[in-house]
Amino acid sequence: MINDEYFLAALRLAAGSDPIPGHVSAAARDVFRLRVPSAITAVPAECTATRGVRGPEGPHMVRFVAAGLTFDLEVTFGDGLIDVAGQVCPTPGDGALVDVRTPHLTLSRRLAPTGHFAVTGLPPGWLSVVCHRPGNAPVQTRWVRIRP
Structure with a gap:
């Protein structure tokens, strides 16, 4: 009862x-x-071309794809921080930029004509990259947890 x-x-x-x-x-x-209104979400994809190229202590490779774009990210660790070197293919064109985001920090970089960008000194943890293309919806990667 x-x-x-x-x-x-x-x-x-x-x-x-x-x-x-x-x-x-x-x-x-x-x-x-942390949301990006009207963004298209890129999902993880197999990165077979770079698998096994680096040793276990070397950079970590991550690939995302969506909306005709491929994000290739190379993450390295040093002094308790992470560095991200990346490329967006095909190159989104003039005026495109990327935001490399953590839950507490966003660093913006203009894409090189080849689609390359780099950010250093990020705290380990959750990470997402957003590509802003003039005249198109932004494309964001899923959040991934990066740990040494």
């Missing part, structure tokens, strides 16, 4: 009258700020 106090507490929870903890609301707002 269910007592009345237990039943009323269950009804309050179901009705949503139980307040959401502050840290949960803050985390939800932080994640919402």
